[in-house]
Amino acid sequence: MAEFLTDIQGIWEIVRFPLGALMCLAGALLCLVGTVGVLRFPDIYTRLHAASITDTSGAALVLIGMMLLSPGWLIVAKLFAICVFLFLTSPAASHALANAAHTAGVQPIIGRVGSSDADGEDA
Amino acid sequence: MAYFLGLVIALVAFWLGMSGHNTPLILSLGGVSVALTCILAYRLDIIDREGSPYVRLFGFLAYFPWLAKEIVKANVTVIRACLKADLDIAPALVKVKTICKSDLAKVTFANSITLTPGTVTVEIEGDKLLVHGLYEQDAQPEAFAEMDQRSARAIDGKGAAA
Amino acid sequence: MIAAALIAILIGMALLMLRAFIGPTLYDRILAVNSFGTKTVLALGLLGFVMKRPEFLDIAITYALINFVSTIAILKFFRYRSFQVPLVRRGSGGNADG
Numbered sequence: 001m002a003e004f005l006t007d008i009q010g011i012w013e014i015v016r017f018p019l020g021a022l023m024c025l026a027g028a029l030l031c032l033v034g035t036v037g038v039l040r041f042p043d044i045y046t047r048l049h050a051a052s053i054t055d056t057s058g059a060a061l062v063l064i065g066m067m068l069l070s071p072g073w074l075i076v077a078k079l080f081a082i083c084v085f086l087f088l089t090s091p092a093a094s095h096a097l098a099n100a101a102h103t104a105g106v107q108p109i110i111g112r113v114g115s116s117d118a119d120g121e122d123a
Numbered sequence: 124m125a126y127f128l129g130l131v132i133a134l135v136a137f138w139l140g141m142s143g144h145n146t147p148l149i150l151s152l153g154g155v156s157v158a159l160t161c162i163l164a165y166r167l168d169i170i171d172r173e174g175s176p177y178v179r180l181f182g183f184l185a186y187f188p189w190l191a192k193e194i195v196k197a198n199v200t201v202i203r204a205c206l207k208a209d210l211d212i213a214p215a216l217v218k219v220k221t222i223c224k225s226d227l228a229k230v231t232f233a234n235s236i237t238l239t240p241g242t243v244t245v246e247i248e249g250d251k252l253l254v255h256g257l258y259e260q261d262a263q264p265e266a267f268a269e270m271d272q273r274s275a276r277a278i279d280g281k282g283a284a285a
Numbered sequence: 286m287i288a289a290a291l292i293a294i295l296i297g298m299a300l301l302m303l304r305a306f307i308g309p310t311l312y313d314r315i316l317a318v319n320s321f322g323t324k325t326v327l328a329l330g331l332l333g334f335v336m337k338r339p340e341f342l343d344i345a346i347t348y349a350l351i352n353f354v355s356t357i358a359i360l361k362f363f364r365y366r367s368f369q370v371p372l373v374r375r376g377s378g379g380n381a382d383g
Binding site for chain 2: 049095
């Protein structure tokens with residue numbers, strides 16, 4: 001039993017570095033996708049949706065990847081603190097932004113947005 | 124008193140997790156900062172059910188995996204919308220009525236909506252939420268009913284989700 | 286591979302600066318800056334791992350805190366044109382439990 005556990009640990013020590021790096025890369029690419037969404041979408045409310053990709057899945061994947069790469073438990077604790085903090089504050093910030101825009105009278109675009117008038121509002 | 128103890132335990136755990144040093148000087152500095160934070164929180168009068176909601180932690184821990192699954196599902200939709208060659212979205216504003224009673228449950232529900240990509244809570248007025256959705260068909264009031272029930276059960280306790 | 290992730294995040298930050306410059310309304314700019322801050326936190330963590338110095342994570346934590354507070358503060362300033370206004374909930378009678 002003990003040997004089996006040592007085997008598992010050895011395999012894990014080898015596997016976790018490529019796995020963590022892969023998750024970091026995937027999360028970073030998701031951040032890039034969110035940025036592309038922020039640049040493409042037509043108004044502030046839809047851009048918020050694109051930005052929340054960065055805040056949730058992108059950040060979570062990068063942080064979990066860094067947890068797998070980390071040399072000690074202290075680093076894992078710090079990364080976990082960052083993760084909890086981002087998950088608590090990013091919806092609050094998004095809601096504050098949306099509420100401020102709504103209170104200031106920024107009208108959202110309602111209804112289907114086709115490809116023809118996609119960039120009619122900005123740029 | 125229980126809330127105060129919960130705050131102290133959380134602060135000590137946070138300090139130990141951040142610092143990682145065990146010399147007496149650093150530990151005493153940590154004790155001083157924990158005491159100072161407690162005094163400040165007491166003076167701000169925020170040591171109550173909202174200020175340290177650790178009692179609801181277990182209900183929330185049961186709620187979180189379901190929320191994570193929803194977040195992943197919604198992420199796929201929004202990523203597809205971002206990467207599609209032609210922009211094909213149908214934004215909509217909908218009013219959602221919640222069954223959550225306490226403020227904390229409402230905050231949990233609204234934060235869950237905002238945390239899910241594709242929907243953002245724009246305004247809260249009483250028990251009505253104004254939600255902006257990226258797709259009209261995904262942002263119907265019925266789509267939020269399960270999230271509503273689950274967050275009410277997680278925070279308000281078993282009896283609330285009638 | 287971590288370096289590639291770092292580069293991807295840096296490209297994302299550069300593109301967000303574009304949105305911050307051309308953003309038609311004020312809120313677009315604030316959104317870009319907020320998202321930029323989140324990416325900065327991730328980039329700082331990855332930079333620490335690339336340089337084998339995980340102490341960078343402390344800076345990342347601090348930056349996450351400052352980012353949230355500054356977003357809220359900027360929004361409050363542009364809503365009330367002052368930092369001196371107390372934030373009171375509408376219709377609250379002081380009963381925090383609701």
